[in-house]
Amino acid sequence: MGKTLFDKIWDAHVVTQAEGGIDVLYIDRHFIHEVTSPQAFAGLEKRSIPVFRPQQTIATADHNVPTINQHLPIQEKLSRFQVEKLTENCEKFGVELYGLGHPYQGIVHVIGPQLGITQPGMTIVCGDSHTSTHGAFGCIAFGIGTSQVEQVMATQCLLLNKPKRMRISVDGELQSGVLSKDIILYIISQLGTGGGTGYFVEYAGSTIRSLSMEARMTICNMSIEMGARGGMIAPDATTFEYVKGRQFAPQGADFEAAVQQWSELYSDEDAVFDKEYHFKAEDIMPMVTYGTNPGMGIGVKEQIPQAADSDSPKSYQKSLEYMGLHEGESLLGKAIDYVFIGSCTNSRIEDLRIVADYVKGKKKADSIKAMIVPGSKQVEAQAREEGLDKIFEAAGFQLRQPGCSACLGMNEDKVPKGKYCISTSNRNFEGRQGPGARTILASPLMAAATAIHGKIVDVREEVI
Amino acid sequence: MEKFIKLDTTAVPMPMENVDTDQIIPARFLKATTREGFGDNLFRDWRFDNDDHPKPDFILNNPTYQGKVLVAGKNFGCGSSREHAAWALYDYGFRVVVSSFFADIFKGNALNNGLLPVQVSPEFLHELFEAIEENAEVVLSIDLENQKISVPSKGLESDFDIHPYKKTCMLNGYDDIDYLLSITDKIKDFEKSH
Ligand code: SF4
Numbered sequence: 001m002g003k004t005l006f007d008k009i010w011d012a013h014v015v016t017q018a019e020g021g022i023d024v025l026y027i028d029r030h031f032i033h034e035v036t037s038p039q040a041f042a043g044l045e046k047r048s049i050p051v052f053r054p055q056q057t058i059a060t061a062d063h064n065v066p067t068i069n070q071h072l073p074i075q076e077k078l079s080r081f082q083v084e085k086l087t088e089n090c091e092k093f094g095v096e097l098y099g100l101g102h103p104y105q106g107i108v109h110v111i112g113p114q115l116g117i118t119q120p121g122m123t124i125v126c127g128d129s130h131t132s133t134h135g136a137f138g139c140i141a142f143g144i145g146t147s148q149v150e151q152v153m154a155t156q157c158l159l160l161n162k163p164k165r166m167r168i169s170v171d172g173e174l175q176s177g178v179l180s181k182d183i184i185l186y187i188i189s190q191l192g193t194g195g196g197t198g199y200f201v202e203y204a205g206s207t208i209r210s211l212s213m214e215a216r217m218t219i220c221n222m223s224i225e226m227g228a229r230g231g232m233i234a235p236d237a238t239t240f241e242y243v244k245g246r247q248f249a250p251q252g253a254d255f256e257a258a259v260q261q262w263s264e265l266y267s268d269e270d271a272v273f274d275k276e277y278h279f280k281a282e283d284i285m286p287m288v289t290y291g292t293n294p295g296m297g298i299g300v301k302e303q304i305p306q307a308a309d310s311d312s313p314k315s316y317q318k319s320l321e322y323m324g325l326h327e328g329e330s331l332l333g334k335a336i337d338y339v340f341i342g343s344c345t346n347s348r349i350e351d352l353r354i355v356a357d358y359v360k361g362k363k364k365a366d367s368i369k370a371m372i373v374p375g376s377k378q379v380e381a382q383a384r385e386e387g388l389d390k391i392f393e394a395a396g397f398q399l400r401q402p403g404c405s406a407c408l409g410m411n412e413d414k415v416p417k418g419k420y421c422i423s424t425s426n427r428n429f430e431g432r433q434g435p436g437a438r439t440i441l442a443s444p445l446m447a448a449a450t451a452i453h454g455k456i457v458d459v460r461e462e463v464i
Numbered sequence: 465m466e467k468f469i470k471l472d473t474t475a476v477p478m479p480m481e482n483v484d485t486d487q488i489i490p491a492r493f494l495k496a497t498t499r500e501g502f503g504d505n506l507f508r509d510w511r512f513d514n515d516d517h518p519k520p521d522f523i524l525n526n527p528t529y530q531g532k533v534l535v536a537g538k539n540f541g542c543g544s545s546r547e548h549a550a551w552a553l554y555d556y557g558f559r560v561v562v563s564s565f566f567a568d569i570f571k572g573n574a575l576n577n578g579l580l581p582v583q584v585s586p587e588f589l590h591e592l593f594e595a596i597e598e599n600a601e602v603v604l605s606i607d608l609e610n611q612k613i614s615v616p617s618k619g620l621e622s623d624f625d626i627h628p629y630k631k632t633c634m635l636n637g638y639d640d641i642d643y644l645l646s647i648t649d650k651i652k653d654f655e656k657s658h
Contacts, residue, residue: 015654020628038497078495129545145547145573155644194539315481408491429486
């Protein structure tokens with residue numbers, strides 16, 4: 001029987017099996033940031049042990065950094081302390097840090113791929129659930145807790161049960177105005193937030209193959225929102241082309257040799273998955289969420305489903321109450337207060353280009369507060385080089401400095417209580433963007449159109 | 465890590481489903497650099513209003529319900545991988561969370577911190593909620609050695625699964641890291657051929 005892509009990579013990384021059949025998995029790359037690492041470093045200190053392979057760990061400051069005046073000391077005391085602690089720990093343990101002000105600084109899942117640190121066939125972990133993003137390169141990449149961060153720092157290994165494999169295929173041609181964000185929001189709305197629990201997902205099919213690397217990252221990024229441990233896409237010419245020439249990618253003959261190896265990374269034709277789903281690209285509309293988990297999504301032209309049809313009407317009702325929305329209501333035409341374009345889901349240069357393309361020559365609605373937060377210093381620099389900042393400015397948007405920002409509201413970038421925010425991030429949980437904030441997840445194009453109109457519109461009617 | 469063998473305790477019921485880790489511990493409280501003290505902010509936005517007054521209708525503010533077990537609706541702990549969620553529950557005083565379904569990362573984090581996730585069938589979970597609703601003083605018994613959860617006074621009992629390796633760790637208070645550190649020679653050998 002053939003092997004799945006997942007099995008090929010996993011099996012190549014098993015050091016040994018511990019008691020009860022649990023695998024010791026070797027980790028090639030480890031990303032860390034200021035929020036989930038301090039307790040892990042403290043653990044090493046307590047045991048008086050070093051970081052086992054410091055060259056395989058890369059640090060950045062992203063979660064709680066301000067997105068303006070990054071050259072000044074961080075105002076908020078606790079955030080400043082956490083970032084300083086990271087700097088201190090990295091110095092002490094010999095870990096490379098792309099801290100504030102460094103040209104490589106940015107959201108951890110944006111910088112890894114951008115710098116060529118993320119490469120096909122690797123195992124990659126980070127104390128952050130959206131580590132699944134890196135799976136777009138044909139990696140096994142997943143989020144871990146702080147105890148595991150400590151384990152990887154101490155031994156470059158983790159003790160894990162091998163998850164089951166799921167394949168989700170999307171075939172056909174997308175409607176114009178429908179982006180990869182819509183594909184993943186659609187899939188999660190179909191499978192639910194627990195639909196992928198216990199599985200590692202491979203995305204396949206002609207629609208997925210046709211996507212750019214950045215669009216693929218958006219899909220893999222949100223795998224965790226259906227409970228899956230991670231998501232991956234078999235590497236192909238698009239992948240190799242993207243990795244080629246990046247700072248930390250193999251160069252010259254080494255690169256050619258690597259491509260040879262990477263070309264073996266696909267699921268064999270007779271490989272068996274524990275679960276399979278098939279979707280048609282044509283069925284996917286621009287998506288918006290209406291509730292407080294990413295599974296509560298509908299096509300922009302659809303109505304909010306009835307509570308009675310959900311499997312937990314009480315939780316469902318509570319969620320709608322929080323959002324100030326009703327069963328049967330449509331979100332089309334809904335007035336919005338805030339627009340957030342950013343996060344590791346949609347803050348790459350392509351996302352910014354899509355937004356710039358749409359808003360060029362237009363002006364945002366007066367009622368809207370709009371924020372564009374690039375995923376990294378490099379994205380920011382590129383956007384300025386291409387003149388996107390001028391386009392944004394003319395349209396009334398502010399291009400800020402990189403960080404997680406309003407994706408999780410750990411810094412000042414919050415949405416006030418009761419206000420609606422259309423956001424390109426990945427989570428619409430209660431209070432995610434600030435206490436009482438009401439988040440509607442959507443694609444960068446939908447977010448841009450909302451900013452211009454001041455309300456939710458169907459972008460398909462605009463871009464054709 | 466503290467050992468867990470057997471526990472008899474009253475329980476706190478929280479039938480809400482899909483409780484995500486952002487609710488268990490909101491991001492703005494993740495700025496500490498130690499593992500302690502997160503219990504104060506457990507379920508912060510459900511527990512307190514904007515002026516930091518306890519919300520009387522939230523279960524943790526209801527003195528009727530106390531205990532070291534949290535009985536929760538399905539898909540508990542979904543969302544962010546923050547281990548702070550497990551720390552907050554533990555720091556608050558919970559030692560067991562019972563649900564019909566747990567998110568993967570949360571489950572792993574809980575086990576790494578001596579907080580036992582007990583997964584039961586939806587039917588059994590329903591019976592537990594009923595028993596607690598009927599009598600807030602009802603005692604649940606969680607026996608890790610025999611992998612059984614029961615309500616002796618009601619004659620309710622169910623088995624639960626746990627990975628044998630994780631069970632050994634919980635029973636003895638071992639961390640994964642102790643084991644991994646003991647095999648560094650194997651890891652170095654692996655690196656040579658990797
Ligand atoms: S942008 Fe949001 S989801 Fe991504 S790493 Fe930062 S906080 Fe997590």
